[in-house]
Amino acid sequence: MLLTARQLKEVCGDIPFIFRAGAWKPRTNPSSFQGAGEAALQWLSEAKRLFGIEIATEVATPEHVEDALRAGVDYLWIGARTSANPIAVEKLTESLFAREGDQIKGIFIKNPANEDAGLWIGNIERLEKTSVPVAAVHRGCGHKPCWAMAHQVRLARPDIPMLIDPSHMSGDADKIALLLEKAATLQYDGTMIEVHPHPTCALSDAKQQITPAELASMLKERCSIKALLRNTTEGTEQNTELNWLRAEIDELDDQLWQTISDRMDVSRRIGEWKKAHGVEALQPQRYQEIINTRSQWAQQHGLTGDFAKQIFDIIHQESLKKQL
Numbered sequence: 001m002l003l004t005a006r007q008l009k010e011v012c013g014d015i016p017f018i019f020r021a022g023a024w025k026p027r028t029n030p031s032s033f034q035g036a037g038e039a040a041l042q043w044l045s046e047a048k049r050l051f052g053i054e055i056a057t058e059v060a061t062p063e064h065v066e067d068a069l070r071a072g073v074d075y076l077w078i079g080a081r082t083s084a085n086p087i088a089v090e091k092l093t094e095s096l097f098a099r100e101g102d103q104i105k106g107i108f109i110k111n112p113a114n115e116d117a118g119l120w121i122g123n124i125e126r127l128e129k130t131s132v133p134v135a136a137v138h139r140g141c142g143h144k145p146c147w148a149m150a151h152q153v154r155l156a157r158p159d160i161p162m163l164i165d166p167s168h169m170s171g172d173a174d175k176i177a178l179l180l181e182k183a184a185t186l187q188y189d190g191t192m193i194e195v196h197p198h199p200t201c202a203l204s205d206a207k208q209q210i211t212p213a214e215l216a217s218m219l220k221e222r223c224s225i226k227a228l229l230r231n232t233t234e235g236t237e238q239n240t241e242l243n244w245l246r247a248e249i250d251e252l253d254d255q256l257w258q259t260i261s262d263r264m265d266v267s268r269r270i271g272e273w274k275k276a277h278g279v280e281a282l283q284p285q286r287y288q289e290i291i292n293t294r295s296q297w298a299q300q301h302g303l304t305g306d307f308a309k310q311i312f313d314i315i316h317q318e319s320l321k322k323q324l
Contacts, residue, residue: 011216041071062095140169271323
């Protein structure tokens, strides 16, 4: 931890940052690394003393809050799993409210693990009762961005800073730079990135961590991108909304292709079954059934039957190729 803090202090230069580390790691698998607990808070406190940096840690219970504040933690963040439970967030709010006047400088609230803009906004409103500054952290759902959810929160609460967490959003260190470029066009207020001096040795989320040197390169590139955007229409406030809408389209198209790919895989397996049982690949009655039902489904969604037929003619042709 101290090595990471020192290297970050060196590479970030004048760029302001908060050094965060999870003392308690809520993991899906109980046999995986769960964090070092209270001992890690002392390491964080040492990093703060040695390098003059502000520190943050994740809290999930009122007891975590007590321990973190006792260790001199400046900022708290609430993770996606806790954010999915409004009762837990309310308990944390009560704990923070009871300690009014302590040194806490801010609270970061990640989006819930499920795609729920309303719950995310509700959690922000709960935490605002503490009078501590609140910022939203967009970490996506699973390993997909969920741009529509973040867009909805951004529109509802433009007064709340929003950071992007490309590490969790992608689960892949190689995709972080591209997500930072996207964040620049969407005018995010900051970013939360996982950094480790030796990512392959990390005890958790190793695939999504980058080195401090890689972070320095990305930050330099992102500053260049933002400077470029200031000189183009794409970077103006007027076009930021258009960029958000385009991000939603991009994500939907990606999901569309994934769905089509999954469908083709099922078609391939159907082809294998047909060959094994001596059944012809082309089944006119089944194809007509698909056209009829999909046309009805299209109309239920405000689209025309002709549009559905055009799409499924192409899909059916490709499916037959997979079966032959």
